[in-house]
Amino acid sequence: MKIAMLGSGFIARFYAESLHSQRRKDHLVMVYSRNEENAKRFAGDYNLPHYTTFMEEAIAHPDVEIVLISLPNHLHEIAVGVCAKFKKHVICTKPLGRTAKEAKRMLDQVEKAGIFGGYLEDLCYTPKFLKSMASIKRGEIGNVLWTKSREAHPGPHSDWFWDKEKSGGGAIIDLGCHCVEIGRNFIGKNIKPLEVMCWADTQVHPIEAEDHAIGLVKYANGAIGQFEVSWTFRGGMDLRDEVMGTEGTIWINSFLRTGFEMFTTGKGGDGYVAEKAESNTGWLFPVGDEAHELGYPHMFTDMFNAIEENRQPLETFYDGYVVNAILDAAYKSAESKLWEPVILEDWRGDEPEEHQKKWNSHDEDHYLIKEEILPNGDTKLILRHKQTGVVTQKVTHGKE
Numbered sequence: 001m002k003i004a005m006l007g008s009g010f011i012a013r014f015y016a017e018s019l020h021s022q023r024r025k026d027h028l029v030m031v032y033s034r035n036e037e038n039a040k041r042f043a044g045d046y047n048l049p050h051y052t053t054f055m056e057e058a059i060a061h062p063d064v065e066i067v068l069i070s071l072p073n074h075l076h077e078i079a080v081g082v083c084a085k086f087k088k089h090v091i092c093t094k095p096l097g098r099t100a101k102e103a104k105r106m107l108d109q110v111e112k113a114g115i116f117g118g119y120l121e122d123l124c125y126t127p128k129f130l131k132s133m134a135s136i137k138r139g140e141i142g143n144v145l146w147t148k149s150r151e152a153h154p155g156p157h158s159d160w161f162w163d164k165e166k167s168g169g170g171a172i173i174d175l176g177c178h179c180v181e182i183g184r185n186f187i188g189k190n191i192k193p194l195e196v197m198c199w200a201d202t203q204v205h206p207i208e209a210e211d212h213a214i215g216l217v218k219y220a221n222g223a224i225g226q227f228e229v230s231w232t233f234r235g236g237m238d239l240r241d242e243v244m245g246t247e248g249t250i251w252i253n254s255f256l257r258t259g260f261e262m263f264t265t266g267k268g269g270d271g272y273v274a275e276k277a278e279s280n281t282g283w284l285f286p287v288g289d290e291a292h293e294l295g296y297p298h299m300f301t302d303m304f305n306a307i308e309e310n311r312q313p314l315e316t317f318y319d320g321y322v323v324n325a326i327l328d329a330a331y332k333s334a335e336s337k338l339w340e341p342v343i344l345e346d347w348r349g350d351e352p353e354e355h356q357k358k359w360n361s362h363d364e365d366h367y368l369i370k371e372e373i374l375p376n377g378d379t380k381l382i383l384r385h386k387q388t389g390v391v392t393q394k395v396t397h398g399k400e
Ligand SMILES: NC(=O)c1ccc[n+]([C@@H]2O[C@H](COP(=O)([O-])OP(=O)(O)OC[C@H]3O[C@@H](n4cnc5c(N)ncnc54)[C@H](O)[C@@H]3O)[C@@H](O)[C@H]2O)c1
Pocket: 007, 008, 009, 010, 011, 012, 033, 034, 035, 038, 070, 071, 072, 073, 075, 093, 094, 095, 120, 121, 122, 157, 158, 159, 160, 174
C-alpha cells in the first residue's frame, strides 16, 4: 500500500519505523504536518517523495491509497471527513473519537463513503495478546469471568493531551481505550457491555481532567472487565493484562518485564531505554523491539491484508465506537458515583439474554462446589444437594 501519514509526532514516528522496517513492501509516500520544517524533516528521515502542510493535499494526492491518522484526538473526525470526501481508505490511531457521538459520526462517514476504516488498537495485536486470544478461542481457560487490564505511566509527552477540550479527557480516554478493548476481546466482542462503575480523580497534576481511574465494565454474560489507568504511576510504563476463566488463567506483562534486564552505572552513556522509562542508570528493563512488542507490525499486516482480501480487520471503526461508548459511561459514573448504562444506539452483537448459570454436577442429586487434596493426602468434596440446597462434605482418605 502507498500510505499518507497525517502528523509527524510521537506515534507517527513509531508507525513509520514499523512500516519501513524489515523490508516491508507497504510504504509511506506522503506526510502532512502543519509545520513545514517538521514535515520536511519527517519526509527526509523516512525517505518520502512528498510532504505538505495542507491536510487535503496529502489525502487527495493521486499516489496515496490509504491515509494513516496520527493527529491529536480533536482532529481525527476532521481528517476522516476529508478521507470520505476523496474516498480514500483510512486507518486511525486510538481513541477513535473523544466521545461515542464523535466516533459514530466517523463510523457513519466511512460506511457511507464505502471506504475501509481500520482502528489502530495496537495492544490487541501484540504477539502475547494474539496467542492468548487463540488459547481463549480454543476454550483452554473455559468461560472468561474477569479480565483486568492496566496501563499506567507518569503522563503523556505533548501539551494537547493535557487539554481536556482537545483530548476529550485524561487517563480514561487516553489509556482506558486500550484497556477496555483488551477486555472486550477477551470476554467476546459479541457480548454486549451493559454498564460501568468508575472511580476517577485528579491526584497529582494541575489539570481539569482525571489523572487516575479504576473502572468495572459489566457484560451481558455476567463477565466483568476491569480497567486501571494512570498518568501518576512512577517507574516507566506498566502494561499488564490478566484473564480469569472457569478453567484457567492468563497473565501478560507487555512492557516493564519482558525478560530483558540490564544494569549500568551510567558512566558509559545516557541513551534511550524504552517508552516512558524514567531512568537510564541502575537496573533497567529495556524492551527488545518496542514496535513489535506493542503490536504495530501485526496490526498493519492485518489492516493491509484485510483491504486486499476485502474483509474487516480485527479492529474496526465500529470497535472504536463501542470503546468510546463504554468510556462515555465511565465518565458519567465517575461523576454520579453510580453504575451507568453503556448507551449504544448501534449494537451489532448478540442481544443480551439472561445469564444462564450452569452448575457442575457431582451425581444425580448433588452439585459439586469444590474438590481439594489436603496436606494429609485426603480428598475433600464439597457438595450441595440439588433439591434441598444443603451443603455437605465427603472425605476420601488417601488413595483408595
Ligand atoms: N499506542 C498508541 O496507539 C498511541 C500512542 C501514542 C499516541 N497515540 C495517539 O496518536 C495521536 C497523536 O499522538 P502523538 O503522541 O503522536 O502526539 P504528538 O503531540 O507527539 O504528535 C501530534 C502531531 O500532530 C501535530 N498537531 C498538533 N496539533 C495540531 C493541529 N492543531 N493541527 C495540525 N497538526 C497538529 C503535531 O505537530 C504532531 O505532528 C493521538 O490520537 C494519540 O492518542 C496512540
